Amino acid sequence: MRSMLSRILAVAVASAAVLAGCGSGEAAGGTLRVGTLTDAPPSIYLENGNYTGYDNELLREIARREGFQVEFVGTEFAGLLANVANHTFDIGSSTISTTDERKKTVAFSNGYSTGFTTIVTRKGAGLTQVGQFAGKRIGAVQGSVQDEFATKKVPGAQVVRFPDYNAGFAQLRNGTLDGWVVPKDIGHRYLEQNPNEPLEFGYTVETKDTPSAFAVRKGNTELLDKLNRGLAAAIADGTVKRLHAQFFKNEPLPAELEPGGPGLPVTNPAS
Template sequence: MRKLLSTLAVVVASLIGLSALTACGSSDASGQTLRVGTLTDAPPSIYLENGQFTGYDNELLRDIAKREGFQVEFVGTEFSGLLAKVASGQLDIGSSTISATTARKKTVAFSNGYDTSYTTVVSKKGANLAEAGAFAGKRLGVVQGSVQDEFAGKLAGAEVVRFPDYNAGFAQLRDGSLDGWVVPKDIGQKYLDQNPTVPLEFGYTVLDKDTPSAYAVAKSNPDLLNKLNDGLSKALADGTVARLHAQFFKQAPVAAELAKGGPGLPVKNA
């Protein structure tokens, strides 16, 4: 009898352990609450408003989650450590206008793309930073580990200054400690709109369409990746992607691929 009770206890404990597993690292997202790493200061894509994580990226993810039968819990994090946390299972999804680059595909898997963007250099008016060859000896602020970090590193002669978030970089641009601030153009536009008394302008700008913004997941979780792509496909088909884009990006037209019924922006993982 003692042996039987002992065996039953082991079985019950095992079942409890299985039922108590968190979403992180699980292969089935249905009905679970998934932890989403995001930023707090990159409007209109990702930001906090009245204590609520919102923005185009996060509202689209909420819509996808509803369609696919799971919940999302947003967690503010620094961009430099985001992909490592997703890859290790500390976070289930990365939602931070993450460009699906070849280098990043070595660490995580990406959903299909949900946005294209321009990378731009914001500077004080009259700084004359409109050309790629204008940056010798200039101090350029970037978010550490971002595509803009890589972009700035290719500008000949530039001194790249790295920050944990967008607010810190903007503060130094505003007080004159930086010559330029490298950001996605939509984020730069939002800061310009919110600070009309600061004399700022856009300088050197390039279109980034080959590496669209996409959600990051662990390579070991193909079920979640499929759910994200399925939900995104449905949101494209019924025009939700276009509607949310128009809501948050009032001055930028949606890419033709993301219009209602459009083909989307496929991402091929490594």
């Protein structure tokens, strides 16, 4: 009986902890839970136990301006938007491209970066045109824009999906992948951190029509307004420019994000 009672109490305590950790932040005294990745520098990554990167440091700046706190929680990208939609996370911060398909699940703030998609290859492979990847094995993070790109824009390639960037990068290094489809800034960081690996950029394409933005639950207009207001202030006073220069060493700041610029507006469909 005591053993059974102990098990019941343990389940009850665990259930209460899960409930307390989910949702709108009310249970955490106004602190909002942010789903993010741990391995996608320079945009989002874990360093010395601290969630950092351009996206997360910008979100901290927005939170400071708008008077709320953030608690970052590491997760896999494949389930991030669903977990924003179901209240597990209040915000998704993960270089999330604002595609029409994703707008069916969540709402997006205005954009805070644009970028390039690239396929990292072995050095000397000569894979600089998208058509050259037919019959090749290329990897992408499951559920990412790069996954969609690899599936729809690289004809004839065999797409292999991974839960995170590190896993795919490891397969490229050991030769079981011919290419690794990533945002170019993330590719730059991996190449900088592994200078002895014989890797290079293959095919690269600019992505401008779906800027990266923070994701929130549909209908949460109060939080969306705070994010957009704080982002506009961070653009106006040069905070966005400072953070971009800090984290992106090889990409220019889009003119729209310069102080005095109009920003990168994102339109959400009616809920």
